[in-house]
Structures are given as C-alpha cells and as structure tokens.
Amino acid sequence: MVVLSQPIIDSLDQIKTCKPISNIFAEIPVVDLSDSNARSLIVSACKEFGFFKVIKYQGISMELVNKLESEAVNFFKLTQQEKEKYGPPNPFGYGNKKIGPNGDVGWVEYLLFCTNPQIISQNSNANFPGISENLRVLVKEYVSAVRNMTCEVLEMIADELQIWPRDALSKLIRDEKSDSCFRLNHYPAPSPAGPHNLIGFGEHTDPQIISVVRSNNTSGLQICLKDGTTWVSVPPDHTSFFFNVGDSLQVMTNGRFKSVKHRVMADSMKSRVSMIYFGGPPLNKKITPLSSLMEKDEESLFKEFTWCEYKKSAYKTRLGDNRLGLFEKSAAQFLVHGI
Ligand SMILES: C=C1C[C@]23C[C@@]1(O)CC[C@H]2[C@@]12CC[C@H](O)[C@@](C)(C(=O)O1)[C@H]2[C@@H]3C(=O)O
Ligand SMILES: O=C(O)CCC(=O)C(=O)O
Numbered sequence: 001m002v003v004l005s006q007p008i009i010d011s012l013d014q015i016k017t018c019k020p021i022s023n024i025f026a027e028i029p030v031v032d033l034s035d036s037n038a039r040s041l042i043v044s045a046c047k048e049f050g051f052f053k054v055i056k057y058q059g060i061s062m063e064l065v066n067k068l069e070s071e072a073v074n075f076f077k078l079t080q081q082e083k084e085k086y087g088p089p090n091p092f093g094y095g096n097k098k099i100g101p102n103g104d105v106g107w108v109e110y111l112l113f114c115t116n117p118q119i120i121s122q123n124s125n126a127n128f129p130g131i132s133e134n135l136r137v138l139v140k141e142y143v144s145a146v147r148n149m150t151c152e153v154l155e156m157i158a159d160e161l162q163i164w165p166r167d168a169l170s171k172l173i174r175d176e177k178s179d180s181c182f183r184l185n186h187y188p189a190p191s192p193a194g195p196h197n198l199i200g201f202g203e204h205t206d207p208q209i210i211s212v213v214r215s216n217n218t219s220g221l222q223i224c225l226k227d228g229t230t231w232v233s234v235p236p237d238h239t240s241f242f243f244n245v246g247d248s249l250q251v252m253t254n255g256r257f258k259s260v261k262h263r264v265m266a267d268s269m270k271s272r273v274s275m276i277y278f279g280g281p282p283l284n285k286k287i288t289p290l291s292s293l294m295e296k297d298e299e300s301l302f303k304e305f306t307w308c309e310y311k312k313s314a315y316k317t318r319l320g321d322n323r324l325g326l327f328e329k330s331a332a333q334f335l336v337h338g339i
C-alpha cells in the first residue's frame with residue numbers, strides 16, 4: 001500500500017486544534033454480514049451508536065480498494081497548482097482546507113465526486129474534466145461495489161425492523177436519481193515542529209441516509225457517544241468498512257436510530273487517506289418516517305421536507321451545526337396534535 005509521507009498542505013492558518021483523547025472505542029460493534037445474528041447486531045448498533053464496522057466483506061475486492069487508494073495518493077502528490085485545476089469545490093471538485101461554503105476549515109485536502117449521472121450532465125465540474133481516466137474508472141467501480149454492500153445492509157435493517165417492502169430504504173440509493181456522493185480525503189501528517197492535535201475534519205453528522213468510510217491504516221476517526229460529550233477513537237482497520245447513520249435515516253426511523261456525530265484528527269505520524277460513500281435519496285424524495293415502522297398513533301418527530309430542501313438548508317449551515325434541529329417539531333406542535 002502506498003502512503004504519502006510528505007505534508008502537502010503548508011499553511012496552518014485558522015486550523016483548530018483539540019485536546020487529544022485517550023478513549024479507544026473498544027466496544028465497537030463488529031458485523032460479519034454472513035453471520036446469522038448480523039441483522040440484530042446492526043440494528044442495535046444503529047440504535048446505540050449510529051455506527052458499526054463490517055468485516056470480511058467478500059463483495060469488494062481489496063485489489064480494487066488498494067488500486068483506488070494508490071490512484072488517490074498519486075492525485076494528492078500532484079503539485080498544488082495542478083490540483084487546484086480541479087477546484088474550488090462547488091460542491092464537487094478539489095478542495096484544500098476549506099470545507100463547505102460557510103467558512104469551515106480543516107487539516108485536509110479532498111476530492112468530492114457526484115455519483116448521479118443526471119447531476120453530472122448538468123454540472124460540468126462534477127465530472128472532473130481532465131482527471132486521470134484510471135481514477136475515474138476506479139471510483140465508478142468502487143462506488144458500484146460499495147453501493148451493493150450498503151443496499152445489503154439497508155435490507156437487513158428493513159428485515160429486522162419489519163419495514164415493508166424490504167427495499168424501502170435500499171431502492172433510494174439504487175435509484176438512478178439517487179443523490180449520493182463520494183469523497184477521497186487526504187490528511188497529511190502535520191510537521192513535528194508545528195502545532196499538534198490538528199482537527200482534520202471537524203465534528204458533524206452526515207446529512208444523507210448512511211455513509212461508508214474506508215481508510216488506510218492510520219488513526220484519526222472519532223465518534224461521539226449517545227451522551228453527546230464522550231468522544232472515542234475508532235481503531236483503524238484498512239480491511240473493513242465503517243458505517244455511519246446519517247440524518248435522513250434518523251428521520252426515516254423516527255428517531256429510533258441516531259445520526260452519529262464524528263470528526264477526524266490528523267495523525268501526528270502518518271498521513272490518512274480515506275474514501276467515503278454517502279448514500280443519499282433522490283432530490284424529490286420526501287424524508288418522513290417509514291409508515292410500516294410507525295406504531296399506532298405514533299407521530300413524526302420531524303416536519304415534512306424533501307431531500308432537496310434538507311440539502312439546501314444543510315449547505316447554509318456550518319459543519320458542526322445541528323442541522324436536523326431545524327426540522328424537529330417543537331413541543332407546541334405536539335400539543336396542537338393532542339399529545
Ligand atoms: C460545511 C459543510 C460541508 C458539507 C456541507 C456543509 O455546509 C454542511 C454538511 C457538510 C457535509 C458533511 C458530510 C459530507 O462530507 C458532505 C459532502 C455532505 O454531504 O455534508 C459535507 C459537505 C461538503 O463538504 O460539501
Ligand atoms: O475522512 C474520514 O475518515 C471521514 C470524513 C467524514 O466524516 C466526511 O467526509 O464526512
């Protein structure tokens with residue numbers, strides 16, 4: 001496996017630091033999808049942590065993953081000037097330190113890809129004109145494989161929660177209009193002489209249904225536990241896939257699952273290269289609790305919105321904001337409905 005050793009990003013302006021934590025996430029739920037108890041393990045992990053790790057998955061070849069990682073490394077090794085040709089991200093494209101449109105920064109550079117052919121055809125930058133054909137092909141192959149795994153997981157969730165039809169969730173990301181995206185992140189190892197404990201990607205929840213993180217063997221990913229204050233660091237495992245519950249799945253399960261707050265710290269010794277698939281629904285999809293899941297007289301905890309409305313609203317927020325909070329029903333609204 002090729003790992004970058006030279007820090008490429010040189011300016012430290014505005015990048016925040018954060019106290020190191022010592023808690024290792026030892027109780028991380030580990031799931032082998034072929035085990036008979038996988039379904040119930042996934043559902044309890046989504047309720048307790050909004051996070052779990054899938055091991056021994058046979059449907060994504062490690063050869064593909066390694067090839068994609070080394071193409072990503074080749075890209076990040078280009079000169080800053082060459083990389084900037086693919087930026088600034090709008091939201092797709094190459095980004096360096098700036099995350100999103102509202103002033104967030106982190107010790108990270110990245111490529112954000114759109115995976116929806118319709119959006120690509122309307123937004124020329126989304127297709128990275130001029131980028132290496134190798135990288136483009138590998139991203140496409142990986143996204144297709146990771147999407148299959150994600151659909152399997154979503155169908156297992158549906159079975160366990162008795163959601164009907166069982167493809168109620170998976171069809172949203174299989175849909176040709178699915179607004180999913182894919183990200184390659186590179187967190188260079190900060191210079192030993194510079195500040196320590198740099199924040200690579202600040203705390204946030206992912207807005208989509210579910211996201212799948214795979215990284216090289218470098219630490220950095222941390223998740224926040226249910227209490228909202230305890231951070232634990234996720235031991236790296238380059239052969240496994242880490243699933244994050246997103247805001248949309250929180251709404252579709254009417255709060256049974258919680259989207260997981262997570263962040264990435266730059267590792268002081270090694271650079272981290274990660275690839276993340278964000279499974280999102282079509283833009284016009286109404287994000288509401290799944291009817292087959294709701295108990296008699298259970299009310300939605302959220303106001304009605306489409307994915308397009310949620311995304312628009314998310315892009316007006318800062319990374320660490322509670323985006324879903326804007327769509328929660330207030331106590332007064334429950335009173336009106338006699339609860
Ligand atoms: C600060 C921002 C970056 C982000 C869009 C946003 O305004 C708030 C959500 C951020 C996030 C987090 C998860 C994914 O990495 C991402 C692509 C997404 O869908 O929402 C990013 C957005 C981004 O980097 O464009
Ligand atoms: O790079 C990582 O490991 C995770 C990054 C992340 O959470 C994101 O891009 O939304």
Ligand SMILES: [Fe+2]
Nearest residue numbers: 204205206262
């Ligand atoms: Fe994230």
